[in-house]
Amino acid sequence: VFAADEFYVNAFGADTPARIPPASDYGDYDMFEDGIGIVRSYVDEFDEACESGLAARAAEVLAARDLTARYIVGEAMQPFLDAMIANSPLAGRLVPLTVRNDYFGGNVNVTGLLTASDIAPAIKATSEEEEGTHQLFLLPSVIFNDNGVTLDDMTVQDIENAAGAPVSVVSCNPFDYLPEIIKLAQDES
Template structure:
Protein backbone atom coordinates (compact mmCIF):
# COMPACT_ATOMS: atom_id res chain seq x y z
CA UNK A 1 0.00 0.00 0.00
CA UNK A 2 1.38 3.38 -1.03
CA UNK A 3 1.55 6.40 1.27
CA UNK A 4 0.53 9.56 -0.58
CA UNK A 5 0.90 12.00 2.32
CA UNK A 6 2.14 12.17 5.89
CA UNK A 7 0.79 14.94 8.14
CA UNK A 8 3.38 17.43 9.34
CA UNK A 9 4.35 17.07 13.00
CA UNK A 10 2.56 13.71 13.18
CA UNK A 11 4.28 10.76 14.83
CA UNK A 12 4.71 9.10 11.42
CA UNK A 13 6.47 12.21 10.07
CA UNK A 14 8.70 12.47 13.14
CA UNK A 15 9.76 8.84 12.72
CA UNK A 16 10.62 9.33 9.05
CA UNK A 17 7.71 8.05 6.97
CA UNK A 18 7.17 10.09 3.82
CA UNK A 19 4.71 10.51 1.02
CA UNK A 20 5.70 8.21 -1.85
CA UNK A 21 6.79 5.38 0.46
CA UNK A 22 5.20 1.99 -0.17
CA UNK A 23 4.41 -0.12 2.90
CA UNK A 24 5.95 -3.58 2.45
CA UNK A 25 5.21 -5.03 5.89
CA UNK A 26 3.98 -3.97 9.31
CA UNK A 27 5.33 -6.03 12.20
CA UNK A 28 6.58 -8.57 9.68
CA UNK A 29 3.24 -9.08 7.93
CA UNK A 30 2.31 -8.08 4.39
CA UNK A 31 -0.40 -5.45 4.07
CA UNK A 32 -2.93 -6.63 1.49
CA UNK A 33 -5.66 -4.04 1.97
CA UNK A 34 -7.31 -1.59 4.33
CA UNK A 35 -8.45 -4.38 6.68
CA UNK A 36 -4.85 -5.51 7.16
CA UNK A 37 -3.66 -1.94 7.64
CA UNK A 38 -6.27 -1.13 10.28
CA UNK A 39 -5.69 -4.38 12.16
CA UNK A 40 -1.90 -4.15 12.12
CA UNK A 41 -1.70 -0.45 13.07
CA UNK A 42 -3.95 -1.05 16.08
CA UNK A 43 -0.91 -2.42 17.93
CA UNK A 44 1.17 -0.26 20.26
CA UNK A 45 4.58 -1.15 18.84
CA UNK A 46 4.80 -0.84 15.06
CA UNK A 47 7.68 -1.86 12.81
CA UNK A 48 7.23 -0.59 9.25
CA UNK A 49 9.30 -1.85 6.34
CA UNK A 50 8.82 0.68 3.54
CA UNK A 51 10.24 1.11 0.06
CA UNK A 52 10.87 4.56 -1.39
CA UNK A 53 10.42 5.69 -4.99
CA UNK A 54 13.98 4.55 -5.85
CA UNK A 55 13.32 1.04 -4.55
CA UNK A 56 15.38 1.41 -1.40
CA UNK A 57 13.97 -0.24 1.71
CA UNK A 58 14.24 0.94 5.29
CA UNK A 59 12.69 0.19 8.67
CA UNK A 60 10.71 2.67 10.73
CA UNK A 61 9.72 1.94 14.33
CA UNK A 62 6.79 3.74 15.93
CA UNK A 63 5.26 3.57 19.40
CA UNK A 64 1.60 4.18 18.66
CA UNK A 65 -0.58 5.88 21.24
CA UNK A 66 -4.02 4.59 20.31
CA UNK A 67 -5.84 7.88 20.87
CA UNK A 68 -3.59 9.73 18.41
CA UNK A 69 -3.73 9.29 14.63
CA UNK A 70 -0.53 8.16 12.94
CA UNK A 71 -0.91 10.87 10.32
CA UNK A 72 -0.59 8.48 7.36
CA UNK A 73 -2.74 8.96 4.26
CA UNK A 74 -2.90 6.01 1.89
CA UNK A 75 -3.38 6.00 -1.85
CA UNK A 76 -6.10 3.42 -1.30
CA UNK A 77 -8.20 4.89 1.51
CA UNK A 78 -11.01 2.43 0.80
CA UNK A 79 -11.36 -1.21 -0.19
CA UNK A 80 -11.17 -2.37 -3.80
CA UNK A 81 -14.45 -3.41 -5.51
CA UNK A 82 -16.18 -6.15 -3.50
CA UNK A 83 -15.78 -9.80 -4.34
CA UNK A 84 -18.71 -11.21 -6.25
CA UNK A 85 -21.19 -13.70 -4.89
CA UNK A 86 -20.65 -17.29 -6.07
CA UNK A 87 -24.09 -18.54 -5.02
CA UNK A 88 -27.26 -19.26 -6.96
CA UNK A 89 -29.75 -18.34 -4.22
CA UNK A 90 -33.35 -19.26 -5.01
CA UNK A 91 -34.50 -15.92 -3.56
CA UNK A 92 -31.79 -13.66 -5.05
CA UNK A 93 -33.32 -10.23 -5.60
CA UNK A 94 -30.76 -9.29 -8.25
CA UNK A 95 -31.94 -12.21 -10.39
CA UNK A 96 -35.45 -10.72 -10.20
CA UNK A 97 -34.28 -7.36 -11.49
CA UNK A 98 -35.16 -6.39 -15.08
CA UNK A 99 -32.79 -4.41 -17.29
CA UNK A 100 -32.55 -0.64 -17.12
CA UNK A 101 -32.47 -0.20 -13.35
CA UNK A 102 -29.91 1.68 -11.26
CA UNK A 103 -26.50 0.09 -12.10
CA UNK A 104 -25.53 -0.48 -8.46
CA UNK A 105 -28.52 -2.81 -8.04
CA UNK A 106 -26.93 -5.44 -10.26
CA UNK A 107 -23.88 -5.91 -8.04
CA UNK A 108 -23.85 -9.32 -6.34
CA UNK A 109 -21.35 -8.73 -3.57
CA UNK A 110 -20.24 -11.24 -0.94
CA UNK A 111 -17.10 -9.88 0.70
CA UNK A 112 -16.18 -10.34 4.36
CA UNK A 113 -14.04 -7.18 4.31
CA UNK A 114 -17.09 -5.09 3.43
CA UNK A 115 -19.08 -6.95 6.05
CA UNK A 116 -16.55 -5.91 8.68
CA UNK A 117 -16.28 -2.28 7.57
CA UNK A 118 -19.79 -1.49 6.28
CA UNK A 119 -22.09 -4.11 7.83
CA UNK A 120 -23.09 -5.85 4.59
CA UNK A 121 -24.23 -9.47 4.91
CA UNK A 122 -22.12 -12.34 3.61
CA UNK A 123 -22.59 -16.11 3.22
CA UNK A 124 -18.91 -17.16 3.66
CA UNK A 125 -19.28 -19.59 0.72
CA UNK A 126 -16.52 -17.84 -1.27
CA UNK A 127 -14.10 -17.73 1.67
CA UNK A 128 -11.33 -20.32 1.38
CA UNK A 129 -9.80 -21.94 4.45
CA UNK A 130 -6.75 -19.71 3.97
CA UNK A 131 -8.91 -16.59 3.81
CA UNK A 132 -10.95 -17.75 6.82
CA UNK A 133 -7.68 -18.04 8.75
CA UNK A 134 -7.06 -14.41 7.82
CA UNK A 135 -10.45 -13.48 9.30
CA UNK A 136 -9.40 -15.14 12.54
CA UNK A 137 -5.92 -13.61 12.49
CA UNK A 138 -7.26 -10.12 11.84
CA UNK A 139 -9.90 -10.56 14.56
CA UNK A 140 -12.62 -9.44 12.14
CA UNK A 141 -15.55 -8.73 14.44
CA UNK A 142 -18.43 -8.31 14.27
CA UNK A 143 -19.30 -9.84 10.91
CA UNK A 144 -22.79 -9.91 9.40
CA UNK A 145 -23.60 -13.41 8.20
CA UNK A 146 -26.46 -14.62 6.01
CA UNK A 147 -27.18 -17.88 7.78
CA UNK A 148 -30.61 -18.64 6.26
CA UNK A 149 -30.45 -22.19 7.67
CA UNK A 150 -28.00 -24.20 9.76
CA UNK A 151 -29.13 -27.54 8.32
CA UNK A 152 -26.62 -28.29 5.54
CA UNK A 153 -29.19 -29.76 3.14
CA UNK A 154 -31.58 -26.85 3.55
CA UNK A 155 -28.82 -24.24 3.22
CA UNK A 156 -27.45 -25.90 0.09
CA UNK A 157 -30.94 -25.90 -1.39
CA UNK A 158 -31.37 -22.20 -0.63
CA UNK A 159 -27.94 -21.03 -1.81
CA UNK A 160 -27.64 -23.40 -4.75
CA UNK A 161 -24.10 -24.54 -3.98
CA UNK A 162 -22.38 -27.29 -1.99
CA UNK A 163 -20.13 -24.58 -0.58
CA UNK A 164 -23.09 -23.60 1.62
CA UNK A 165 -22.46 -26.66 3.78
CA UNK A 166 -20.39 -26.60 6.95
CA UNK A 167 -21.43 -23.15 8.17
CA UNK A 168 -21.95 -24.23 11.78
CA UNK A 169 -18.35 -25.38 12.08
CA UNK A 170 -17.12 -21.98 10.93
CA UNK A 171 -19.48 -20.13 13.25
CA UNK A 172 -18.23 -22.28 16.13
CA UNK A 173 -14.66 -21.39 15.16
CA UNK A 174 -15.55 -17.70 15.27
CA UNK A 175 -16.91 -18.22 18.76
CA UNK A 176 -13.80 -20.16 19.81
CA UNK A 177 -11.70 -17.18 18.73
CA UNK A 178 -14.00 -14.74 20.56
CA UNK A 179 -15.23 -13.15 17.35
CA UNK A 180 -18.83 -11.96 17.18
CA UNK A 181 -21.39 -11.92 14.40
CA UNK A 182 -24.91 -10.82 13.59
CA UNK A 183 -27.09 -13.25 11.61
CA UNK A 184 -29.95 -12.96 9.18
CA UNK A 185 -32.43 -15.53 7.90
CA UNK A 186 -34.33 -14.83 4.69
CA UNK A 187 -37.40 -17.03 5.08
CA UNK A 188 -38.81 -18.94 2.11
CA UNK A 189 -42.22 -20.57 2.74
CA UNK A 190 -41.94 -24.33 2.96
CA UNK A 191 -38.14 -24.35 2.75
CA UNK A 192 -36.44 -22.90 5.83
CA UNK A 193 -39.35 -22.03 8.11
CA UNK A 194 -41.21 -24.28 10.56
CA UNK A 195 -38.87 -27.03 11.91
CA UNK A 196 -35.91 -25.75 9.89
CA UNK A 197 -36.27 -22.31 11.50
CA UNK A 198 -36.52 -23.85 14.96
CA UNK A 199 -33.28 -25.76 14.33
CA UNK A 200 -31.55 -22.64 13.01
CA UNK A 201 -32.50 -20.58 16.06
CA UNK A 202 -31.55 -23.41 18.44
CA UNK A 203 -28.15 -23.80 16.78
CA UNK A 204 -27.50 -20.06 16.91
CA UNK A 205 -28.53 -19.97 20.56
CA UNK A 206 -25.69 -22.38 21.36
CA UNK A 207 -23.26 -19.97 19.71
CA UNK A 208 -24.06 -17.11 22.06
CA UNK A 209 -22.58 -14.77 23.16
CA UNK A 210 -20.65 -14.74 19.86
CA UNK A 211 -23.99 -14.70 18.04
CA UNK A 212 -25.20 -11.19 18.81
CA UNK A 213 -28.57 -11.03 17.06
CA UNK A 214 -30.65 -12.65 14.33
CA UNK A 215 -33.08 -10.93 11.95
CA UNK A 216 -35.90 -12.90 10.35
CA UNK A 217 -36.80 -11.40 6.97
CA UNK A 218 -39.55 -12.71 4.66
CA UNK A 219 -38.49 -13.44 1.08
CA UNK A 220 -39.01 -10.59 -1.37
CA UNK A 221 -40.52 -11.66 -4.68
CA UNK A 222 -41.03 -9.56 -7.79
CA UNK A 223 -43.05 -10.31 -10.90
CA UNK A 224 -39.82 -10.63 -12.89
CA UNK A 225 -39.10 -14.29 -12.05
CA UNK A 226 -39.27 -15.80 -15.51
CA UNK A 227 -37.06 -18.89 -15.65
CA UNK A 228 -36.57 -18.92 -11.88
CA UNK A 229 -37.82 -21.46 -9.37
CA UNK A 230 -41.47 -20.82 -8.41
CA UNK A 231 -41.76 -19.35 -4.92
CA UNK A 232 -44.67 -17.87 -3.02
CA UNK A 233 -44.75 -14.93 -0.61
CA UNK A 234 -45.91 -15.14 2.99
CA UNK A 235 -49.59 -14.78 3.74
CA UNK A 236 -50.98 -13.53 7.05
CA UNK A 237 -51.56 -17.00 8.53
CA UNK A 238 -48.06 -18.23 7.66
CA UNK A 239 -46.49 -15.04 8.97
CA UNK A 240 -48.36 -15.54 12.25
CA UNK A 241 -46.91 -19.05 12.54
CA UNK A 242 -43.42 -17.66 12.02
CA UNK A 243 -43.97 -15.02 14.70
CA UNK A 244 -45.14 -17.71 17.11
CA UNK A 245 -41.80 -19.52 16.69
CA UNK A 246 -39.92 -16.25 17.10
CA UNK A 247 -41.91 -15.31 20.21
CA UNK A 248 -41.03 -18.63 21.84
CA UNK A 249 -37.30 -18.19 21.24
CA UNK A 250 -37.40 -14.56 22.29
CA UNK A 251 -38.92 -15.51 25.63
CA UNK A 252 -36.26 -18.15 26.24
CA UNK A 253 -33.50 -15.74 25.28
CA UNK A 254 -34.83 -13.03 27.58
CA UNK A 255 -34.85 -15.49 30.47
CA UNK A 256 -31.36 -16.84 29.77
CA UNK A 257 -29.50 -13.85 28.38
CA UNK A 258 -31.46 -10.72 29.22
CA UNK A 259 -32.13 -9.74 25.62
CA UNK A 260 -34.35 -11.06 22.84
CA UNK A 261 -31.66 -12.01 20.27
CA UNK A 262 -34.13 -12.77 17.45
CA UNK A 263 -36.09 -9.98 15.76
CA UNK A 264 -38.65 -10.20 12.93
CA UNK A 265 -38.53 -7.62 10.15
CA UNK A 266 -41.22 -4.95 10.32
CA UNK A 267 -42.74 -6.48 7.20
CA UNK A 268 -43.62 -9.67 9.09
CA UNK A 269 -45.30 -7.68 11.84
CA UNK A 270 -47.34 -5.50 9.47
CA UNK A 271 -48.34 -8.58 7.48
CA UNK A 272 -50.01 -10.08 10.55
CA UNK A 273 -51.69 -6.84 11.60
CA UNK A 274 -49.94 -6.72 14.96
CA UNK A 275 -49.37 -3.41 16.70
CA UNK A 276 -45.84 -2.04 16.46
CA UNK A 277 -43.95 -3.40 19.49
CA UNK A 278 -42.52 -0.93 22.04
CA UNK A 279 -38.90 0.22 21.90
CA UNK A 280 -37.78 -2.19 24.64
CA UNK A 281 -38.84 -5.07 22.38
CA UNK A 282 -35.96 -4.21 20.03
CA UNK A 283 -33.28 -3.88 22.72
CA UNK A 284 -30.61 -1.62 21.15
CA UNK A 285 -31.91 -2.02 17.56
CA UNK A 286 -29.08 -4.31 16.38
CA UNK A 287 -30.75 -5.07 13.02
CA UNK A 288 -32.16 -1.67 12.08
CA UNK A 289 -30.53 -1.72 8.61
CA UNK A 290 -32.37 -4.97 7.95
CA UNK A 291 -35.74 -3.28 8.34
CA UNK A 292 -36.14 -4.35 11.97
CA UNK A 293 -37.62 -1.71 14.26
CA UNK A 294 -37.80 1.14 11.76
CA UNK A 295 -41.51 1.73 12.36
CA UNK A 296 -41.05 1.93 16.12
CA UNK A 297 -38.06 4.23 15.79
CA UNK A 298 -40.00 6.48 13.43
CA UNK A 299 -42.98 6.79 15.76
CA UNK A 300 -40.82 7.39 18.82
CA UNK A 301 -38.76 10.05 17.03
CA UNK A 302 -41.96 11.81 15.95
CA UNK A 303 -43.10 11.86 19.55
CA UNK A 304 -39.71 13.15 20.72
CA UNK A 305 -39.60 15.82 18.01
CA UNK A 306 -43.03 17.18 18.88
CA UNK A 307 -41.95 19.82 21.36
CA UNK A 308 -44.80 22.06 20.32
CA UNK A 309 -47.67 21.97 17.85
CA UNK A 310 -46.77 23.58 14.56
CA UNK A 311 -49.00 26.43 13.41
CA UNK A 312 -51.30 25.87 10.47
CA UNK A 313 -49.79 26.24 7.03
CA UNK A 314 -51.25 26.88 3.59
CA UNK A 315 -48.77 24.48 1.96
CA UNK A 316 -50.37 21.25 0.81
CA UNK A 317 -48.14 18.19 1.07
CA UNK A 318 -48.31 14.77 -0.56
CA UNK A 319 -46.39 11.77 0.79
CA UNK A 320 -46.19 8.78 -1.60
CA UNK A 321 -45.27 5.57 0.23
CA UNK A 322 -45.49 1.79 0.04
CA UNK A 323 -48.61 -0.08 1.10
CA UNK A 324 -46.94 -1.65 4.14
CA UNK A 325 -46.26 1.69 5.85
CA UNK A 326 -49.33 3.53 4.53
CA UNK A 327 -51.69 3.00 7.51
CA UNK A 328 -48.97 3.99 9.96
CA UNK A 329 -47.89 7.05 7.98
CA UNK A 330 -51.51 8.20 7.69
CA UNK A 331 -52.00 7.89 11.45
CA UNK A 332 -48.72 9.68 12.21
CA UNK A 333 -49.48 12.64 9.98
CA UNK A 334 -52.97 13.04 11.47
CA UNK A 335 -51.60 12.78 15.01
CA UNK A 336 -48.51 14.98 14.79
CA UNK A 337 -49.54 17.48 12.09
CA UNK A 338 -53.30 17.97 12.65
CA UNK A 339 -53.30 21.56 11.34
CA UNK A 340 -51.57 20.76 8.06
CA UNK A 341 -52.93 19.58 4.73
CA UNK A 342 -51.06 16.31 4.18
CA UNK A 343 -52.22 13.60 1.80
CA UNK A 344 -50.57 10.22 2.26
CA UNK A 345 -51.02 8.09 -0.84
CA UNK A 346 -50.18 4.38 -1.07
CA UNK A 347 -48.33 3.61 -4.28
CA UNK A 348 -49.13 0.25 -5.83
CA UNK A 349 -45.91 -1.33 -7.06
CA UNK A 350 -46.87 -2.11 -10.64
CA UNK A 351 -43.24 -2.46 -11.65
CA UNK A 352 -42.17 -5.20 -9.23
CA UNK A 353 -45.61 -6.62 -8.54
CA UNK A 354 -48.22 -6.37 -5.78
CA UNK A 355 -46.30 -8.50 -3.27
CA UNK A 356 -43.61 -5.79 -3.06
CA UNK A 357 -45.05 -3.25 -0.62
CA UNK A 358 -42.03 -1.46 0.88
CA UNK A 359 -41.42 2.21 0.13
CA UNK A 360 -37.76 1.76 -0.79
CA UNK A 361 -38.62 -0.25 -3.92
CA UNK A 362 -40.97 2.27 -5.50
CA UNK A 363 -40.07 3.41 -9.00
CA UNK A 364 -40.34 6.92 -10.36
CA UNK A 365 -42.73 5.66 -13.01
CA UNK A 366 -45.20 4.28 -10.45
CA UNK A 367 -44.96 7.43 -8.31
CA UNK A 368 -45.57 9.69 -11.31
CA UNK A 369 -48.53 7.70 -12.62
CA UNK A 370 -50.29 7.44 -9.26
CA UNK A 371 -49.35 10.67 -7.45
CA UNK A 372 -49.10 13.32 -10.16
CA UNK A 373 -52.79 14.25 -10.06
CA UNK A 374 -52.93 14.60 -6.27
CA UNK A 375 -53.67 18.27 -5.43
CA UNK A 376 -50.61 19.47 -3.54
CA UNK A 377 -47.84 22.06 -3.53
CA UNK A 378 -44.95 19.80 -2.56
CA UNK A 379 -44.07 16.11 -2.42
CA UNK A 380 -42.24 14.62 0.55
CA UNK A 381 -40.34 11.48 -0.44
CA UNK A 382 -38.44 9.07 1.80
CA UNK A 383 -34.68 8.95 1.31
CA UNK A 384 -34.98 5.15 1.10
CA UNK A 385 -36.36 5.55 -2.44
CA UNK A 386 -33.07 7.08 -3.64
CA UNK A 387 -29.48 5.90 -3.91
CA UNK A 388 -26.84 6.82 -1.35
CA UNK A 389 -26.18 10.13 -3.07
CA UNK A 390 -29.90 11.04 -3.18
CA UNK A 391 -29.71 11.40 -6.96
CA UNK A 392 -31.43 8.43 -8.61
CA UNK A 393 -34.50 6.31 -7.95
CA UNK A 394 -34.41 2.55 -8.39
CA UNK A 395 -35.46 2.73 -12.08
CA UNK A 396 -32.50 5.05 -12.76
CA UNK A 397 -34.67 8.18 -13.01
CA UNK A 398 -32.98 11.23 -11.51
CA UNK A 399 -34.57 13.27 -8.75
CA UNK A 400 -34.47 16.25 -11.11
CA UNK A 401 -36.48 14.40 -13.76
CA UNK A 402 -38.95 13.19 -11.13
CA UNK A 403 -39.60 16.80 -10.14
CA UNK A 404 -40.09 17.78 -13.77
CA UNK A 405 -42.59 14.98 -14.31
CA UNK A 406 -44.55 15.78 -11.13
CA UNK A 407 -44.40 19.50 -11.97
CA UNK A 408 -43.94 20.39 -8.32
CA UNK A 409 -40.98 20.47 -5.94
CA UNK A 410 -39.87 17.25 -4.24
CA UNK A 411 -38.26 17.31 -0.82
CA UNK A 412 -36.26 14.31 0.37
CA UNK A 413 -36.92 13.39 4.00
CA UNK A 414 -34.83 11.15 6.22
CA UNK A 415 -36.68 8.34 7.97
CA UNK A 416 -37.02 9.97 11.37
CA UNK A 417 -39.49 12.25 13.08
CA UNK A 418 -37.10 15.16 13.46
CA UNK A 419 -36.65 15.29 9.68
CA UNK A 420 -40.42 15.38 9.15
CA UNK A 421 -40.86 18.24 11.61
CA UNK A 422 -38.12 20.12 9.80
CA UNK A 423 -39.54 19.40 6.32
CA UNK A 424 -43.16 20.31 7.08
CA UNK A 425 -43.37 24.10 7.44
Protein backbone atom coordinates in the same frame (compact mmCIF):
# COMPACT_ATOMS: atom_id res chain seq x y z
CA VAL B 1 -35.07 -13.81 17.20
CA PHE B 2 -36.97 -10.82 15.88
CA ALA B 3 -40.09 -10.74 13.75
CA ALA B 4 -39.82 -8.41 10.75
CA ASP B 5 -41.85 -5.21 10.89
CA GLU B 6 -44.08 -6.45 8.08
CA PHE B 7 -45.28 -9.25 10.37
CA TYR B 8 -46.75 -6.68 12.75
CA VAL B 9 -48.07 -4.38 10.02
CA ASN B 10 -49.79 -7.28 8.26
CA ALA B 11 -51.24 -8.58 11.52
CA PHE B 12 -52.31 -5.30 13.12
CA GLY B 13 -52.72 -2.70 10.34
CA ALA B 14 -53.69 0.70 11.75
CA ASP B 15 -53.29 -0.66 15.29
CA THR B 16 -49.59 -1.50 14.71
CA PRO B 17 -48.18 1.34 16.87
CA ALA B 18 -50.04 0.02 19.91
CA ARG B 19 -49.14 -3.61 19.24
CA ILE B 20 -45.52 -3.55 18.08
CA PRO B 21 -42.92 -4.50 20.73
CA PRO B 22 -41.29 -1.70 22.74
CA ALA B 23 -37.93 -0.29 21.71
CA SER B 24 -36.19 -2.24 24.47
CA ASP B 25 -37.05 -5.48 22.66
CA TYR B 26 -34.91 -4.44 19.68
CA GLY B 27 -31.63 -4.10 21.56
CA ASP B 28 -29.29 -1.90 19.54
CA TYR B 29 -31.47 -2.19 16.40
CA ASP B 30 -28.82 -4.38 14.78
CA MET B 31 -31.31 -5.62 12.17
CA PHE B 32 -32.71 -2.17 11.32
CA GLU B 33 -31.65 -2.22 7.66
CA ASP B 34 -33.35 -5.61 7.30
CA GLY B 35 -36.72 -4.16 8.25
CA ILE B 36 -36.63 -5.05 11.93
CA GLY B 37 -37.34 -2.12 14.22
CA ILE B 38 -37.89 0.58 11.60
CA VAL B 39 -41.58 0.86 12.47
CA ARG B 40 -40.93 0.97 16.23
CA SER B 41 -38.27 3.63 15.75
CA TYR B 42 -40.51 5.70 13.46
CA VAL B 43 -43.51 5.48 15.81
CA ASP B 44 -41.41 6.53 18.81
CA GLU B 45 -39.85 9.44 16.96
CA PHE B 46 -43.22 10.61 15.59
CA ASP B 47 -44.71 10.50 19.08
CA GLU B 48 -41.75 12.48 20.44
CA ALA B 49 -42.12 15.05 17.64
CA CYS B 50 -45.75 15.50 18.64
CA GLU B 51 -44.97 15.74 22.36
CA SER B 52 -42.14 18.23 21.83
CA GLY B 53 -44.31 20.60 19.78
CA LEU B 54 -42.33 20.09 16.57
CA ALA B 55 -45.33 18.56 14.79
CA ALA B 56 -47.57 21.44 15.91
CA ARG B 57 -45.00 23.95 14.65
CA ALA B 58 -44.86 22.25 11.25
CA ALA B 59 -48.67 22.20 11.08
CA GLU B 60 -48.82 25.91 11.94
CA VAL B 61 -46.34 26.86 9.23
CA LEU B 62 -48.14 24.73 6.64
CA ALA B 63 -51.53 26.17 7.64
CA ALA B 64 -50.22 29.75 7.55
CA ARG B 65 -49.20 29.20 3.93
CA ASP B 66 -52.24 27.06 3.07
CA LEU B 67 -49.99 24.15 2.11
CA THR B 68 -50.45 20.42 2.28
CA ALA B 69 -47.28 18.34 2.55
CA ARG B 70 -47.70 15.14 0.52
CA TYR B 71 -45.13 12.65 1.84
CA ILE B 72 -44.50 9.73 -0.53
CA VAL B 73 -44.67 6.31 1.17
CA GLY B 74 -45.00 2.68 0.15
CA GLU B 75 -48.12 0.71 0.96
CA ALA B 76 -46.49 -0.92 3.99
CA MET B 77 -46.71 2.31 6.01
CA GLN B 78 -50.19 3.36 4.95
CA PRO B 79 -52.34 1.52 7.50
CA PHE B 80 -50.67 2.90 10.58
CA LEU B 81 -49.20 6.17 9.29
CA ASP B 82 -52.60 7.51 8.24
CA ALA B 83 -53.96 6.76 11.72
CA MET B 84 -50.97 8.31 13.50
CA ILE B 85 -51.17 11.53 11.50
CA ALA B 86 -54.97 11.76 11.87
CA ASN B 87 -54.47 11.79 15.65
CA SER B 88 -51.73 14.41 15.60
CA PRO B 89 -51.43 18.17 15.12
CA LEU B 90 -50.46 17.44 11.51
CA ALA B 91 -53.91 16.08 10.58
CA GLY B 92 -54.90 17.51 7.22
CA ARG B 93 -51.52 19.19 6.68
CA LEU B 94 -49.18 16.20 6.35
CA VAL B 95 -50.95 13.78 4.04
CA PRO B 96 -49.16 10.61 2.98
CA LEU B 97 -49.29 9.87 -0.73
CA THR B 98 -49.28 6.09 -0.75
CA VAL B 99 -47.72 4.65 -3.90
CA ARG B 100 -48.21 1.11 -5.14
CA ASN B 101 -45.00 -0.51 -6.36
CA ASP B 102 -46.02 -1.86 -9.76
CA TYR B 103 -42.39 -1.83 -10.92
CA PHE B 104 -41.72 -4.86 -8.73
CA GLY B 105 -45.12 -6.44 -9.29
CA GLY B 106 -47.03 -4.90 -6.41
CA ASN B 107 -45.91 -7.33 -3.71
CA VAL B 108 -42.92 -5.20 -2.68
CA ASN B 109 -44.46 -2.47 -0.57
CA VAL B 110 -41.75 -0.61 1.35
CA THR B 111 -40.92 3.02 0.66
CA GLY B 112 -37.23 2.40 0.03
CA LEU B 113 -37.96 0.20 -2.96
CA LEU B 114 -40.32 2.60 -4.74
CA THR B 115 -39.31 3.69 -8.21
CA ALA B 116 -39.79 6.90 -10.15
CA SER B 117 -41.94 5.10 -12.71
CA ASP B 118 -44.52 4.52 -9.94
CA ILE B 119 -43.98 7.75 -7.99
CA ALA B 120 -44.24 10.25 -10.86
CA PRO B 121 -47.68 9.09 -12.08
CA ALA B 122 -48.99 9.12 -8.50
CA ILE B 123 -47.81 12.70 -8.02
CA LYS B 124 -49.21 13.73 -11.39
CA ALA B 125 -52.62 12.18 -10.67
CA THR B 126 -52.79 13.76 -7.22
CA SER B 127 -51.71 17.13 -8.56
CA GLU B 128 -54.41 17.00 -11.24
CA GLU B 129 -57.12 15.73 -8.87
CA GLU B 130 -56.38 18.42 -6.32
CA GLU B 131 -55.72 21.24 -8.77
CA GLY B 132 -55.91 24.60 -7.08
CA THR B 133 -54.55 23.35 -3.77
CA HIS B 134 -51.03 24.20 -2.72
CA GLN B 135 -48.99 21.07 -2.18
CA LEU B 136 -45.43 20.16 -1.33
CA PHE B 137 -44.53 16.77 -2.79
CA LEU B 138 -41.91 15.17 -0.59
CA LEU B 139 -39.67 12.27 -1.61
CA PRO B 140 -38.01 10.37 1.24
CA SER B 141 -34.27 10.23 0.67
CA VAL B 142 -34.33 6.44 1.09
CA ILE B 143 -35.64 6.01 -2.47
CA PHE B 144 -32.39 7.38 -3.89
CA ASN B 145 -29.01 5.68 -3.93
CA ASP B 146 -25.67 7.39 -3.25
CA ASN B 147 -25.61 8.61 -6.86
CA GLY B 148 -28.98 10.35 -6.46
CA VAL B 149 -30.99 7.97 -8.62
CA THR B 150 -33.90 5.64 -7.97
CA LEU B 151 -33.86 1.90 -8.61
CA ASP B 152 -35.08 2.63 -12.14
CA ASP B 153 -32.26 5.16 -12.72
CA MET B 154 -34.29 8.35 -12.43
CA THR B 155 -33.19 11.60 -10.77
CA VAL B 156 -35.24 14.15 -8.85
CA GLN B 157 -35.38 16.25 -12.02
CA ASP B 158 -36.63 13.23 -14.01
CA ILE B 159 -39.41 12.74 -11.45
CA GLU B 160 -40.36 16.42 -11.60
CA ASN B 161 -40.44 16.33 -15.39
CA ALA B 162 -42.60 13.19 -15.51
CA ALA B 163 -44.91 14.36 -12.70
CA GLY B 164 -45.28 17.90 -13.96
CA ALA B 165 -44.86 19.18 -10.40
CA PRO B 166 -41.95 20.27 -8.22
CA VAL B 167 -40.71 17.77 -5.63
CA SER B 168 -38.31 17.97 -2.71
CA VAL B 169 -36.18 15.29 -1.11
CA VAL B 170 -36.49 15.03 2.67
CA SER B 171 -35.36 12.70 5.41
CA CYS B 172 -37.22 9.58 6.49
CA ASN B 173 -37.30 10.45 10.19
CA PRO B 174 -39.83 12.86 11.74
CA PHE B 175 -37.22 14.79 13.74
CA ASP B 176 -35.42 15.50 10.47
CA TYR B 177 -38.22 15.84 7.94
CA LEU B 178 -40.48 18.09 10.03
CA PRO B 179 -37.85 20.90 10.20
CA GLU B 180 -37.23 20.33 6.48
CA ILE B 181 -40.97 20.74 5.82
CA ILE B 182 -41.00 23.94 7.91
CA LYS B 183 -38.14 25.36 5.86
CA LEU B 184 -39.68 24.33 2.54
CA ALA B 185 -43.01 25.87 3.54
CA GLN B 186 -41.35 29.10 4.64
CA ASP B 187 -39.45 29.24 1.35
CA GLU B 188 -42.78 28.98 -0.52
CA SER B 189 -43.82 32.48 0.52
